[in-house]
Amino acid sequence: MAQATERQAGAEPLAPKAGLAEGERRAAEQNAAIRLQGVRLTYANGKTDAVALGGVDLSIAGEQFVCVLGPSGCGKTSLLRVIAGYERVTEGEVTVFGRKHTAPHPEVGIVFQQANLFPWLTVRGNVEFGLKMAGLPKADRRALAMDHIGRVGLAAYASLLPHQLSGGMKQRTAIARTLATEPRIVLMDEPFAALDAITRETLQDQLRTIWSQTGKTIFFITHDVDEALLLSTRLLVMQGSPGRIVADLDNPLHAAGGSFALLRQHKQYAELRRQLVEMLKS
Numbered sequence: 001m002a003q004a005t006e007r008q009a010g011a012e013p014l015a016p017k018a019g020l021a022e023g024e025r026r027a028a029e030q031n032a033a034i035r036l037q038g039v040r041l042t043y044a045n046g047k048t049d050a051v052a053l054g055g056v057d058l059s060i061a062g063e064q065f066v067c068v069l070g071p072s073g074c075g076k077t078s079l080l081r082v083i084a085g086y087e088r089v090t091e092g093e094v095t096v097f098g099r100k101h102t103a104p105h106p107e108v109g110i111v112f113q114q115a116n117l118f119p120w121l122t123v124r125g126n127v128e129f130g131l132k133m134a135g136l137p138k139a140d141r142r143a144l145a146m147d148h149i150g151r152v153g154l155a156a157y158a159s160l161l162p163h164q165l166s167g168g169m170k171q172r173t174a175i176a177r178t179l180a181t182e183p184r185i186v187l188m189d190e191p192f193a194a195l196d197a198i199t200r201e202t203l204q205d206q207l208r209t210i211w212s213q214t215g216k217t218i219f220f221i222t223h224d225v226d227e228a229l230l231l232s233t234r235l236l237v238m239q240g241s242p243g244r245i246v247a248d249l250d251n252p253l254h255a256a257g258g259s260f261a262l263l264r265q266h267k268q269y270a271e272l273r274r275q276l277v278e279m280l281k282s
């Protein structure tokens with residue numbers, strides 16, 4: 001991705017991940033929250049197999065907020081499903097906090113585009129459900145559920161049923177449900193894609209606050225370049241046929257911090273956005 005590293009007039013380029021000394025690099029990889037080595041994933045499609053991932057190497061340190069961009073069908077969800085432990089890789093290895101990872105694990109939580117709430121349970125009931133299954137005593141699960149319902153701004157709506165909620169409230173409930181199980185890694189597959197722009201920005205802001213308060217490792221798929229720029233500490237760009245990572249960049253806006261409005265006015269914002277859009281088109 002030459003255009004990602006070339007200095008453009010009037011703007012800093014997207015910085016490729018800084019080089020580390022060999023020893024430091026190895027130590028960082030061994031302590032990684034998520035590590036993929038030579039991961040290939042082939043779906044058996046009758047006569048013609050689909051190679052969804054064609055050799056992915058990736059190391060994600062704890063507490064990073066990684067946004068993944070890429071055209072439709074390039075393998076983003078397949079990559080997320082591998083990290084979730086939902087797909088057995090055809091080749092290569094996945095480790096989570098240094099442990100070989102071949103099946104779903106409580107340390108890895110997932111939020112999908114659709115909330116998929118139990119319609120007969122209230123907001124609180126939905127958030128408590130996983131905790132009940134995990135055998136948490138009633139008082140503990142209620143306290144934990146209400147804490148996470150509060151974090152997503154739904155404390156006043158805890159007794160409502162899903163059909164009484166807006167799309168944004170349903171998605172907040174889904175986020176609270178996942179966070180309440182206290183995973184160290186949260187995988188999110190276009191969680192805000194179905195929401196209107198205002199609701200989306202509110203939830204983005206809440207998610208950023210939750211991330212900065214809890215230090216979770218977040219792996220977040222999106223088609224929205226602005227969302228990726230505003231939320232991420234690190235950006236991955238994928239291309240397909242077969243699915244692979246073609247750019248892996250530290251997000252220089254992260255260091256700038258501040259409100260989304262301020263980030264959008266940052267002198268690098270427009271140029272970074274242009275570079276990412278170019279990468280996605282190429």
Ligand SMILES: Nc1ncnc2c1ncn2[C@@H]1O[C@H](COP(=O)(O)OP(=O)(O)OP(=O)(O)O)[C@@H](O)[C@H]1O
Binds near residue numbers: 044050073076
């Ligand atoms: N269960 C499956 N069986 C067979 N092929 C699949 C399966 N799931 C995905 N694929 C194929 O794997 C490739 C990658 O799909 P994937 O859903 O990972 O892409 P994506 O980047 O997430 O797409 P989108 O942005 O549209 O959600 C595609 O060619 C798709 O057709």
